[in-house]
Amino acid sequence: MSNLAVLPIILPLVAAIVLIFFNSKVNVSRTLTKVFSLIGLGLSGYIVWEVLKNGTIILETGDWVAPYGIVLVMDSLAAVLVMTTNVIAVACAFYAPSAGLGEKENYYFYPFFFFLITGVSGAFITGDLFNLFVFFEVLLMASYALIVLGGDKVQLRESLKYLLINLFSSMLFVTAVAFVYGAVGTVNMAQIAQRVQEADQQGILTTVGILLFFVFATKAALFPLYYWLPKSYVVPNPVISALFGALLTKVGIYSIFRVFTLIFVHRVDLTHEVFIWFAGLSMVFGIIGALSTSNIKLIIAYNIIPAIGFILLGIGVMNETAISGSVYYLVHDMIIKSALFLLVGVIAYVAGTSDLKKMGGLIHTYPLLGWLLFIAAFVLAGIPPFSGFIGKLLLLQGAFEGEHIIIILIGLLTSLLILYSVAKIFIHAFWGDKDAMGPIEKKSTKGMVAPIVFLLALSVIMGVGAEYFYPIADSIAAYLMDPQIYIDSVLKE
Amino acid sequence: MEIIILILSGILFATAIYNLLQKQLLRIVIGTALLSHGAHLFILTMGKLKTGQPPILTDGVSDYTDPLPQALILTSIVISFGVTSLLLVLAYRTTQENKTDNMEQLRGKANE
Numbered sequence: 001m002s003n004l005a006v007l008p009i010i011l012p013l014v015a016a017i018v019l020i021f022f023n024s025k026v027n028v029s030r031t032l033t034k035v036f037s038l039i040g041l042g043l044s045g046y047i048v049w050e051v052l053k054n055g056t057i058i059l060e061t062g063d064w065v066a067p068y069g070i071v072l073v074m075d076s077l078a079a080v081l082v083m084t085t086n087v088i089a090v091a092c093a094f095y096a097p098s099a100g101l102g103e104k105e106n107y108y109f110y111p112f113f114f115f116l117i118t119g120v121s122g123a124f125i126t127g128d129l130f131n132l133f134v135f136f137e138v139l140l141m142a143s144y145a146l147i148v149l150g151g152d153k154v155q156l157r158e159s160l161k162y163l164l165i166n167l168f169s170s171m172l173f174v175t176a177v178a179f180v181y182g183a184v185g186t187v188n189m190a191q192i193a194q195r196v197q198e199a200d201q202q203g204i205l206t207t208v209g210i211l212l213f214f215v216f217a218t219k220a221a222l223f224p225l226y227y228w229l230p231k232s233y234v235v236p237n238p239v240i241s242a243l244f245g246a247l248l249t250k251v252g253i254y255s256i257f258r259v260f261t262l263i264f265v266h267r268v269d270l271t272h273e274v275f276i277w278f279a280g281l282s283m284v285f286g287i288i289g290a291l292s293t294s295n296i297k298l299i300i301a302y303n304i305i306p307a308i309g310f311i312l313l314g315i316g317v318m319n320e321t322a323i324s325g326s327v328y329y330l331v332h333d334m335i336i337k338s339a340l341f342l343l344v345g346v347i348a349y350v351a352g353t354s355d356l357k358k359m360g361g362l363i364h365t366y367p368l369l370g371w372l373l374f375i376a377a378f379v380l381a382g383i384p385p386f387s388g389f390i391g392k393l394l395l396l397q398g399a400f401e402g403e404h405i406i407i408i409l410i411g412l413l414t415s416l417l418i419l420y421s422v423a424k425i426f427i428h429a430f431w432g433d434k435d436a437m438g439p440i441e442k443k444s445t446k447g448m449v450a451p452i453v454f455l456l457a458l459s460v461i462m463g464v465g466a467e468y469f470y471p472i473a474d475s476i477a478a479y480l481m482d483p484q485i486y487i488d489s490v491l492k493e
Numbered sequence: 494m495e496i497i498i499l500i501l502s503g504i505l506f507a508t509a510i511y512n513l514l515q516k517q518l519l520r521i522v523i524g525t526a527l528l529s530h531g532a533h534l535f536i537l538t539m540g541k542l543k544t545g546q547p548p549i550l551t552d553g554v555s556d557y558t559d560p561l562p563q564a565l566i567l568t569s570i571v572i573s574f575g576v577t578s579l580l581l582v583l584a585y586r587t588t589q590e591n592k593t594d595n596m597e598q599l600r601g602k603a604n605e
Contacts, residue, residue, distance in 0.1 A: 130565055137572045144579060156587040157599050160518075163583060167525050167576055168513065174532045174569050181562065182539035231601060 004047055005059040005074035008082045008121040011040050012089075016114035029110045030097045036114065037086065037093040044083040051079040052472065056489045058127075066491050067191045073127035073490060076476045077327065081124045081254060084331050087458065088246045088338045089117050091451040092239050095342055098447035099239040100349060104150040112149070115142035116243060123251045127490055129180060130187045132255065133173050136219070140166050143248060146240045147232060155235045162232040169218035176211045183208060190490035193263045193483055201266035209264035209271060213256060220252025222312060223282040226305050230289060233301040238345020241297065245304055246338035250330060253311050257330075260315055261323070261480040262487075268318055275316030280407050282309030283414040290421040294356040296344045296429070299421055303340070303380065306414050307333045313407060314395050322398025324477035328469070329391030332462060336379050336388065339455035340422075343373055346448045347429060351437065356425065360432035365442050370430040372452055377426060379459045381419030387462035390470065498538045505531030518584045518594040525580065529573035536562045536569070 015036035022028045051057060057074040060066060074082075092113070101109060119139025126132050144166075148159040181187055183204055184195040196205055214225075221229040229249070233241050264271055286305025293299060311333070314326025348354040350366055363370040375386075382388035392415060399408050462469055479485055505527050512524030540562030548560035588594040 130568070134568060134572070137576075141575070141579075144576075144583075148583065151586060151590070153590045154601065156583065156590050157601060160580075160583055160587050160599070163576070163580055164513075164521065164525070167573075167580065168528065170576075171525075171528045171532045171573070174529075174565075175535055177565070178532070178536040178539045178562075181536070181565075187561070187565075 002057055002059045004050060005057045005072040005125060006061070008040065008044055008047065008086070009072075009118055009125065011036070011043060012114040012117040012121065015040075016111040016118065019110045019114065020108065023106065023108055023111070026105055029105075033093045033096070033110045033113065034090075037090045040117070041083075041086040041090050044079070044086040047074060048079045048083050051076050052475075056486075058490060067186060067188045070131050071127040071188065071190075071490055072125050073189075073486070074125055075486065075489075076472070076479060077254075077257070078124045080327070080331060080472065080476065081250075081334075082121050084334045085117060085120050085124070085247060088243070088334060088455075089113075091338060091342070091455050092243055094454075095242075095448060095451040096239050098445075099237055099345065101237055101239070104237065107149055108145070109149060112142045112145045113243070115139075116146065116247070118142075120247045120251055124254060127189050128187055129189055129192065130177050133170070133177060136173065136251070137170060139248065139251065140170070143244060146243070147236050149236065149240070152235075158232045158235045161228055165218065165228040169215050172211070172218075173215045176208060176215055179208045179211065188490070189258070189262060190487045194487050194491065196263055197266065197483075201264060206264065206267050206270055209259070212259055212264075213271070213275075216252045216255040216259070217278070218252070220249045220256065220308050220312075221305055222278055222308055223285050223305070226282070226286070229304065230298055230301040233304070234295070234297040238297075238341055238348070241301070241345070242338040242341035245301065245341050246334045249304055249308055250334055253308055253330065256312065257315060257326070257480075261318075262483045265318075265483060272316045272318045275312050276404055276407055279309045279313035279316055280410045282306060282312065283410055287414050287417045287421065291417065291424075294428075295354050296348060296356055296425050297341075297354050299356075299425060300337070300340045300344050303418060303421065304337060306418060307337065309414075310392065310395060310411065313411065314398060317395075317398045317402040317404060319398050319402055320474075320477045320481050321394055321401055323480055324470075324473040325391050325394025325396075325398055327476050327480075328394060328473040329388070331473075332379075332387040332391050332459065335455050335462070336376065336459050339452050339459065340376050340380065342448070342452050342455070343369070343376055344425070346445055346452070347373070347425070349448075350443050350445065351429065356428045358437070359429040360437055361430070361434050362437075363430040364434040366445070368449060369445070370426065372449070372456060373422070373426050373430070375456055375460070377419060377422035379456065379463070380422055382415050383419070385463045385466075387459045387466075390463055390466045394473075494542050495538050498534055498542065502531045502534040502538065505534065516596045518588060518596065521596070522577070522580055522584055526573075526577055529569070529577070533566045533569060533573075536566050 059072040061070045119135050122135035148155050218225045233244050283306040290299050290302035311326050311330050314322040351359045379386040379388050382392040396408050509524045509528035512520045540559035543558050546558045548558040
């Protein structure tokens with residue numbers, strides 16, 4: 001039964017290898033991608049059900065007993081995130097054929113797509129700090145290939161910067177792992193947690209923790225380490241941007257989640273208090289970025305940063321309500337960000353430009369797109385009854401319990417500005433005279449709208465049906481607040 | 494011995510960061526290579542350097558070399574080797590397409 005834990009890594013890996021052989025046959029690749037992503041979704045759904053019913057699944061690879069070998073820990077948080085990853089993979093797999101990739105589709109797009117999913121799933125599942133680094137590299141390698149796919153002038157320029165910043169932070173990650181190993185003599189997360197607890201997290205350990213935070217914050221694009229993000233997420237095809245926006249930064253914030261709810265939890269006054277300020281500054285600077293541009297893709301890319309801020313806020317406040325809010329918001333944000341990236345991809349495609357100033361009156365030709373964007377804006381900003389509202393409510397309630405009043409005000413103000421930044425797209429692109437852009441030819445959006453509707457419907461269900469999803473987030477939060485459960489389940493003492 | 498290696502890895506880090514902050518692409522690439530060397534040496538030192546001991550733990554033997562840092566370094570070397578080769582190709586293509594290898598001129602414009 002424990003082999004279930006490794007399947008979300010194996011399946012996309014096999015899919016990627018199979019797809020390499022069908023690279024020249026686009027139609028076969030498309031069909032196989034859809035089939036594999038649907039199998040992945042079914043499998044991860046089953047795993048979630050299994051984990052919620054029977055508790056954490058642990059696989060000791062190669063039968064090496066816990067602290068010595070690499071362990072894969074499929075706990076409730078990992079299972080839910082793996083499932084969300086697969087949901088996004090399905091949406092992107094169905095969107096990709098009509099995404100206008102052109103001949104880039106033949107440049108091993110589908111294999112890299114699945115290698116990315118492999119890396120992301122692996123990073124969620126692994127219970128070993130060095131293995132986390134390895135899976136980071138797997139997903140980064142795939143992302144380097146995807147971001148530069150086709151090799152346009154702009155793409156080359158931006159992917160170079162993307163690669164450099166990630167290479168730098170990866171090397172810092174290795175250094176931080178070395179520090180951890182030097183200080184506690186293990187790289188198994190459960191054992192690190194145990195030993196940090198025994199040593200009462202003295203000075204050097206907190207320092208190592210902050211170094212790890214710095215590494216993950218670079219990957220997650222937190223203030224002040226987000227400068228690499230917006231432009232590099234804009235240059236590739238919308239479907240690739242959607243994958244990046246939904247998955248890559250979230251792996252970074254997930255790692256912060258893991259490390260700072262499991263390992264470095266004994267000096268909350270030194271570490272977590274600081275996070276709250278980083279969270280607030282990320283919100284403010286992210287939203288300023290989003291308001292400063294008229295490029296619709298950039299607006300959405302900048303909107304990633306305040307969302308990461310919100311999730312970090314929950315970790316910083318560190319009480320059960322706030323953590324459950326963070327978990328809820330994390331899942332919500334993965335879904336809505338991919339939906340928005342796909343949506344602006346379609347809008348930029350039908351309008352023939354991504355500059356907001358050159359758009360107008362699209363609602364006459366594309367009413368469905370307009371209303372989808374309208375709903376998406378509400379979901380993103382957290383208007384009840386959509387999913388963003390539940391997450392933010394829990395986060396702010398948690399912050400209120402923790403008596404962090406200023407951050408609540410910043411959060412509320414940011415939400416309002418998020419709504420404005422997306423509503424700006426709606427107003428400028430969709431309102432206006434029918435002929436605002438001159439005579440436009442109606443382009444077919446066949447195949448592009450269905451995945452977006454699917455993702456938005458999920459967001460709406462997560463909001464309206466919060467009654468069913470909230471208990472899961474709550475149980476995950478209760479589980480995260482007690483690191484001993486994780487330690488005991490891995491080390492079996 | 495550990496102290497000397499640590500200082501060496503510190504020097505590597507410092508030169509790496511100096512090179513990373515240059516404007517010429519090739520220097521930056523060399524900077525990343527130096528950075529990874531520094532990090533790898535650092536991992537090795539964290540397992541304590543013992544010369545002439547096998548990395549095996551058998552009953553009764555208390556003096557052995559820690560095998561884990563070596564396994565970690567091996568993994569990390571392979572990864573950084575791969576990334577460096579990709580980076581070189583990418584830097585070469587970027588230079589060709591954009592007709593410059595100066596980072597100052599690779600900033601890009603608004604609204605592309």
